[in-house]
Amino acid sequence: MHDGIWQAFAAQAERFQATLRERPVQPTLDPYALRTELARRYDFREPVPAERLLEEVGGLLAEGLVQVTHPRYFGLFNPSVLPVTVLGEALAALYNPQMAVWSHAPAACELEHRALAALQGLIGWDPGEGLANFTSGGAESNVSALQCALAWRFPGWDREGLTALGLRPTVYLSRDAHHSFVKAARSAGLGTAAVREVPVDAARKLDPAALERMLDQDRAAGLHPFLLVATLGATGTGVIDPIGALRGFADRYGLWLHADAAWGGSALLSPALRHHLAGIESADSVTWDAHKWMSVPMGSGMFFCRHAEAARLAFAISAAYMPPPQGEEVVDPYTTSAQWSRRHIGLKVFMAMAELGLDGYGRLVEGQARLGDYLRRRLLATGWTLANETPLPVVCFHREGLDAPGLVARIHREGATWISSLALPGGPTVLRACITSYHSTEADVEALLAALVP
Ligand SMILES: *Cc1c(COP(=O)(O)O)cnc(C)c1O
Numbered sequence: 108m109h110d111g112i113w114q115a116f117a118a119q120a121e122r123f124q125a126t127l128r129e130r131p132v133q134p135t136l137d138p139y140a141l142r143t144e145l146a147r148r149y150d151f152r153e154p155v156p157a158e159r160l161l162e163e164v165g166g167l168l169a170e171g172l173v174q175v176t177h178p179r180y181f182g183l184f185n186p187s188v189l190p191v192t193v194l195g196e197a198l199a200a201l202y203n204p205q206m207a208v209w210s211h212a213p214a215a216c217e218l219e220h221r222a223l224a225a226l227q228g229l230i231g232w233d234p235g236e237g238l239a240n241f242t243s244g245g246a247e248s249n250v251s252a253l254q255c256a257l258a259w260r261f262p263g264w265d266r267e268g269l270t271a272l273g274l275r276p277t278v279y280l281s282r283d284a285h286h287s288f289v290k291a292a293r294s295a296g297l298g299t300a301a302v303r304e305v306p307v308d309a310a311r312k313l314d315p316a317a318l319e320r321m322l323d324q325d326r327a328a329g330l331h332p333f334l335l336v337a338t339l340g341a342t343g344t345g346v347i348d349p350i351g352a353l354r355g356f357a358d359r360y361g362l363w364l365h366a367d368a369a370w371g372g373s374a375l376l377s378p379a380l381r382h383h384l385a386g387i388e389s390a391d392s393v394t395w396d397a398h399k400w401m402s403v404p405m406g407s408g409m410f411f412c413r414h415a416e417a418a419r420l421a422f423a424i425s426a427a428y429m430p431p432p433q434g435e436e437v438v439d440p441y442t443t444s445a446q447w448s449r450r451h452i453g454l455k456v457f458m459a460m461a462e463l464g465l466d467g468y469g470r471l472v473e474g475q476a477r478l479g480d481y482l483r484r485r486l487l488a489t490g491w492t493l494a495n496e497t498p499l500p501v502v503c504f505h506r507e508g509l510d511a512p513g514l515v516a517r518i519h520r521e522g523a524t525w526i527s528s529l530a531l532p533g534g535p536t537v538l539r540a541c542i543t544s545y546h547s548t549e550a551d552v553e554a555l556l557a558a559l560v561p
Pocket of ligand 1: 184243244245246247249284285287338340341342367368369370396408
């Protein structure tokens, strides 16, 4: 009954990728009519053949999305996907390994372990040092960091909780850090007031002097600082915090140092860019998303923890209905990470690493960084002012009298390119363009520059 659907799927994938450049980046469907249309078409009473669904749903996705894999999408950290990673995604769905316990999916667990061990080496850790696992994304990795830090810093927290221990733990991060820590603090019962935003300096990096004042004041007020976050590639601006100085504060004040390199971590793949993240090896834990700048589909975050014991304290569990552990050599992911049943997230990352090789991956990332430099040069040459300082390919820019939201709305209406605007905390609202696709070229950047002209 499903004769030919795999060929039809392959044909659709090829057609989509081959015609993407000619398509608009912005949705052409009327998003507000969509709900009514779907209710009319799919009542779930009349069965719809798979072949027809493949065509219809494919059509909806082709016309009803911001096409983030388009070479003229200069938007948020959403990459074009390497074909081999789509194969990895499909294989993971086809075999559907259960990744909760090693004994259920040894091949899948070991493929992931292989990929993570190599990336751990790039962070500067010994392969096998600490624990690493794939996550649903950076938000889950940051929650994991917070839990590991709590478990490590406050013995008894995992059993007694904060209230019994009389704790008021606080987290320190730059004003430009990612807001997943706000959600993380809520879910851990800390409350959002526990997230202490540290002012930034003129280059928008976390200001160590301001951090020191806050730590001293908070300790004097009876709070319990336990976690310091170094953002290595801020979401809005790509700015890299001074992690070396922050390690010093973490040591002096007994804090867990977490490096949030969700997007920027991929600079480690390039020998030419790696030095910008120097000091990341001194972090106690690292967030790095493959789905931000490794050209891998959504849902592939990574969490690296240097102290295996902390991850065990945070996540250890045993349940009679689960298969027994297999001994010292291997860990059951559900006992050292947040998820329970888990899909084979890391296969697509493994496939890309194996196909490109680390040298090839480095070149891919460097090509995008170079295109970011080209964009910066061209903006300066055409009268724009740059508003951020980073070696990574995200550019914030503005000029006198700019109506950034108005310009962005017009560019979206035209549909040929895509950028965003950003209200810089404590600064102007600027335009923000990020090189997110390994397909993007100088001609695509020129198309963006042309779209900026009133
Ligand atoms: C994107 C991002 C996150 C959140 O990651 P998700 O994969 O979207 O959950 C966290 N930190 C930084 C710095 C990010 O850029």
